[in-house]
Amino acid sequence: MVRRLGLLALVGLSIAALPAPQAQFDLLITNARVVDGTGSPWFRADVAITGDAIAAIGHALPRTAARVIDAQGAVVAPGFIDTHTHARRGINTNPTAPNYVRQGVTTVIEGPDGSSPLPLGPFLDELDRLQKSVNIGSMVGQGSIRSAVIGSVNRRATPEEIQKMTAMVDQAMRDGAFGLSTGLFYVPGTFTPTEEVIELAKVAARYGGFHASHQRDDASKVLDSVRETIAIGEGGGLPTQITHHKVIGKANWGRSADALRLVDEARARGVDVTSDQYPYTASSTSIASALIPAWALEGGREAQRARFADSLTREKVLDGVAAMIRDERGGGDPKNVQFANCGFDASLTGKTLADATRARGLEPTIANAAVTTLWIVEQGGCQGIFHAMSEDDLIRILRHPATMIASDGEIPTFGRANPHPRSYGTFARVLGRYVREQGVLTLEDAIRKMTSFPAARLGLLDRGLLRPGAKADVVVFDPTRVRDTATFTDPHQYAEGFSLVVVNGAVVFENGQMTPARPGRLLRRR
Numbered sequence: 001m002v003r004r005l006g007l008l009a010l011v012g013l014s015i016a017a018l019p020a021p022q023a024q025f026d027l028l029i030t031n032a033r034v035v036d037g038t039g040s041p042w043f044r045a046d047v048a049i050t051g052d053a054i055a056a057i058g059h060a061l062p063r064t065a066a067r068v069i070d071a072q073g074a075v076v077a078p079g080f081i082d083t084h085t086h087a088r089r090g091i092n093t094n095p096t097a098p099n100y101v102r103q104g105v106t107t108v109i110e111g112p113d114g115s116s117p118l119p120l121g122p123f124l125d126e127l128d129r130l131q132k133s134v135n136i137g138s139m140v141g142q143g144s145i146r147s148a149v150i151g152s153v154n155r156r157a158t159p160e161e162i163q164k165m166t167a168m169v170d171q172a173m174r175d176g177a178f179g180l181s182t183g184l185f186y187v188p189g190t191f192t193p194t195e196e197v198i199e200l201a202k203v204a205a206r207y208g209g210f211h212a213s214h215q216r217d218d219a220s221k222v223l224d225s226v227r228e229t230i231a232i233g234e235g236g237g238l239p240t241q242i243t244h245h246k247v248i249g250k251a252n253w254g255r256s257a258d259a260l261r262l263v264d265e266a267r268a269r270g271v272d273v274t275s276d277q278y279p280y281t282a283s284s285t286s287i288a289s290a291l292i293p294a295w296a297l298e299g300g301r302e303a304q305r306a307r308f309a310d311s312l313t314r315e316k317v318l319d320g321v322a323a324m325i326r327d328e329r330g331g332g333d334p335k336n337v338q339f340a341n342c343g344f345d346a347s348l349t350g351k352t353l354a355d356a357t358r359a360r361g362l363e364p365t366i367a368n369a370a371v372t373t374l375w376i377v378e379q380g381g382c383q384g385i386f387h388a389m390s391e392d393d394l395i396r397i398l399r400h401p402a403t404m405i406a407s408d409g410e411i412p413t414f415g416r417a418n419p420h421p422r423s424y425g426t427f428a429r430v431l432g433r434y435v436r437e438q439g440v441l442t443l444e445d446a447i448r449k450m451t452s453f454p455a456a457r458l459g460l461l462d463r464g465l466l467r468p469g470a471k472a473d474v475v476v477f478d479p480t481r482v483r484d485t486a487t488f489t490d491p492h493q494y495a496e497g498f499s500l501v502v503v504n505g506a507v508v509f510e511n512g513q514m515t516p517a518r519p520g521r522l523l524r525r526r
């Protein structure tokens, strides 16, 4: 028996040796500066891929591969992992996600800000079947759950409702959610007491999930909000993340120093709190969410309409809107609010709230802009872009070691509407503007914030690092040329400087073109 096995092995060997030298690897990227995702300094090596995994990394690998690509000294890094995206806006129409791939992103996570499809299972199954270029996974949204169980009303949940909501989190976690997202700024998240979030967070904790929060207030109460995000982590017994960490409103600028001190203090006592951030001083959400006080949005469309129709209440709403324009997302001036997408009037797209106010025959004062805002919401509303953050806060948050990069973007249809440029530029902007031009981060640390750090947050320990055995999500870019080109007035422009993007071992982008490959996978929390 032993002799027969030996003979078979011998025959096998001789067959393998017969044809011309067998390719040892499927793909070999040579002449690379490897930035491996750990934050360590780059090293010169070749990266070999076989199947969907990295087979070897070294500077004297055998040059026998089905395909050899000369990186010509460019950086080779793990594919970027984006923990906060609204990818369901576009993944079905644009399953190649070129805006993401062309800036090196190979994994996008959906379900942010307390908002996800429910139940999550069928949504994930559908994404699983979709032929796509990128890997995709999802959080489960607390706001969506509360909306389904209680509606968009401002009251406490009953014990039965808590039970229903925790059961829904439980199901979503078993379906493969990476954790619980909250949008405590939005309706109905804003009606949720912290203790209720903690009850739901405990369920996500049992499955090893994490919590990520679009905080209740990133403006005047930003420090209270950071304390709340930390409290949810502590009370829920799970990692907790301040998502798109920012400080809104001129009067609040500078408070990132205190916010980060709270993060440091919490981490020092053992709370696993982290942040993510997009590198822009403007945010984006709907005009209604950003500029209408939450109390005026309670109870859905009919309730809103009734409030707006009552002249006394309307005055109160307008006062609230004026305050939001003056002190919060309005950035203190109607020209700091820009329309990203207006369903009821496409011609408003790209214009500012000041433009729209003038077009209605009014001086663009804050009071008149409030009137215009309410009118816009009554017409059906728009998506907006809000210029209300400071560069100093942005840089301070970006530098913090517990901040990772995430876009908060979507998958736009090229040329349509006026989306926030973060969808096209986030990762390239960090590498171009904040690494090369301003030296805010080292290249290696920036890559860590895009790869191994988010991978660890998600528990995706087979991605985010260049290591033999890891999944072969790999990007190649020129650190002297990488840059974002998308702007607030001309957002549909792809990032530059990337020459190759590989997902699960298959090339999805090269020579400036998306390839026909669709190797993206649905990722579930294990």
Ligand SMILES: [Zn+2]
Residues within 6 Å of the ligand: 112, 113, 214, 244, 408
């Ligand atoms: Zn958000």
